[in-house]
Amino acid sequence: MSLPDLVLVHGGAHAADCWDPTVAELRTQAPHLRVLSVDLPGRRGKRGDLGEATIADWVDSVVADIDRHRLGDIVIVGHSMAGVTIPGVVAKLGSSRVREMIFACAFVPPQGTAIVDTLGGPLGWFARRKAKTTRTTALPKSMARYAFCNGMTPEQREFTLSRLYTEAIAIVAERVDRSSLPPEVPRTWIMTTRDRALSTRSQRNSISALGGVQTLIEVDACHDVMISHPQLLAEKLIERCQARS
Template sequence: MPLPGLVLVHGGAHAGDCWDPTVAEVRRLSPRIPVLAVDLPGRAGKPGDLATATIGGWADSVIADIDAAGLADVVLVGHSMAGVTVPEVAARLGQTRVREIVLVTAFVPPQGRAIVDTLDGPLAPFARLAARFGGLFGGAFKPPNPILRYAFCNGMTPEQRRFNLSRLHKESIAIVAERVDRRGLSPDIPRTWVLTTRDRALSPASQQRSIDALGGVETIIRIDACHNVMISHPQQLARILVERCQRHTAIDHAG
């Protein structure tokens, strides 16, 4: 039976190319796994207005990319701010197409709350300032690079830091301020969490709150890494993602 496609959804201030080091490792480890690293609207050439973006609109974009790639069933992977997008994608595709959700140090607000309401850490003041004075920023914002380097890149090699800092983008204030609604998410879709233990953007305690907010997380895998683990530890993360895909083929054969 074919392996499910691996769909990678980037977080705030990034685009699909942040996954490049991990994608290369996945393809080396298991060339049979189809891999799709999406660009969310409003960056890297994907049309979209960050000022009027919605979680639902971003979910539509991800689903359109999945369908265009011909992926019948998928393992959905979301990093950081994709914690608000991936559950919506999974809710719309349903359990017949989504084999598993894997959230990688993601931010998941409690039901009915927004990222800006509950975010802590070094990025929180910038998110709250942007949400309060969004019009002054044109609906999008990006914290200064030294702050992003502190939040995302601790423990990286100089080459990894250069790679990361050269691929940063403005982020949508509307998404940060939008309240989430996960009532459509099936409880039967398996959920895995990759918890980064040296994370400055989302501390382990903050990640645990997100795990509790999401609910249904069956597996927690810890990596001694910074927030942008897909750049700092691509081999380790790729092994985890390949295993998550391969286990569903094994389950299907067993069934």
């Protein structure tokens, strides 16, 4: 059985290292599965100007990483803010190469709108305020702890809060265009039911904006499910890859 390669794309205020606990589980549970967790530009030494970032820049960066690692057919996962990035990646690679796209508690604004237009709660207030005054920002640890870490162990919270990165405000204010997204690529949604960053209602709105999904997986977890529930998430991702083998 030939499994597709698995690509993991992080969300806002994060980098590829947020996937480390889940990647470790993937290597244990499915050592034959090739996994690539990418860094978006402007963090952990990845070249890029956060102050001038665009969604297209991030799409090109992910596609370049996939090509550089010579991956074959893929299943691609986008967490949180990567909901605006992975549709562009899928559009560039095409349905012949992408077997499935997985949105993990992701921000998917309606076509032609921006994340900042639909984001609620403390993160929405913070993003709208910062969008008026700066091009990059660092999320305060107190807000990150509230939004990302509820229900985590102390060790998981420490892991999360020690891996926060400066983010590009322009991305949350940029209007999305999914007109080139191939409709035939299967879509899965991982819904985190204890999420403070993106409520289940907001996630369902994102699913509607996407045009629906074929598979819905509910997980009793906080927003950073890849840190709080790495074993369970790894199991679910392996199942999705096996379904597309």
